[in-house]
Amino acid sequence: MAFRVRELVAGxxxxxxxxxxxDSADNPATLYAAVRNGPYRKGFTTEILGGFHGDLHSLGQYIQDGRRNLMETILHVQSSGSALTVPALADGADGLGxxxxxxxxxxxxMLEVNPFDQPGVETYKREMFRLLGKPE
Incomplete structure (x- = not known):
C-alpha cells in the first residue's frame, strides 16, 4: 500500500x-478528551471507536454482555440514498489520526499524567544496559 505523504501531512x-x-471550547481534540474524561473517571477504561455494519452482531454482543468498562465512539453517517464508502484515510488525509x-x-x-513520559521504558533500558554491562 502506498501513502501520499504530502496529503497525509497536509491533513x-x-x-x-x-x-x-x-480557545479550548472550539478545539476538537480538547472537546473529545473532555467528553471521554467523565466516563473514564466512572470506570469506563476501555474505549472503542466503531463504525460497524448492522450484521456484525458479535461485537454488539460483546459490548452488551461483556465487562462494563467500555466507552464507545460510534461514527454515524446518515444515509444519502446511495452507497457510501469511507476509506481508512479519506483522500490520504490523516486529520482524524x-x-x-x-x-x-x-x-x-486532564488525568495529571505526563503523556510524553515513558518511565517503564526508561526502567527497562537501564536494566538492559546493566545486564549487558553497558554504561547508560
Missing part, C-alpha cells in the same frame, strides 16, 4: 491548525 497540518485556533493523538495528550494532562 494532519489542517487538524493541527484547527486544534490551535481559538492527528485529532486522536492530540486528544490522547490532552486526556493525559
Amino acid at each position: 494532519a497540518r489542517g487538524m493541527r491548525e484547527r486544534c490551535l485556533a481559538g 492527528y485529532l486522536y493523538e492530540k486528544a490522547v495528550a490532552v486526556s493525559g494532562l
Whole structure:
C-alpha cells in the first residue's frame, strides 16, 4: 500500500491548525478528551471507536454482555440514498489520526499524567544496559 505523504501531512497540518485556533471550547481534540474524561473517571477504561455494519452482531454482543468498562465512539453517517464508502484515510488525509493523538495528550494532562513520559521504558533500558554491562 502506498501513502501520499504530502496529503497525509497536509491533513494532519489542517487538524493541527484547527486544534490551535481559538480557545479550548472550539478545539476538537480538547472537546473529545473532555467528553471521554467523565466516563473514564466512572470506570469506563476501555474505549472503542466503531463504525460497524448492522450484521456484525458479535461485537454488539460483546459490548452488551461483556465487562462494563467500555466507552464507545460510534461514527454515524446518515444515509444519502446511495452507497457510501469511507476509506481508512479519506483522500490520504490523516486529520482524524492527528485529532486522536492530540486528544490522547490532552486526556493525559486532564488525568495529571505526563503523556510524553515513558518511565517503564526508561526502567527497562537501564536494566538492559546493566545486564549487558553497558554504561547508560
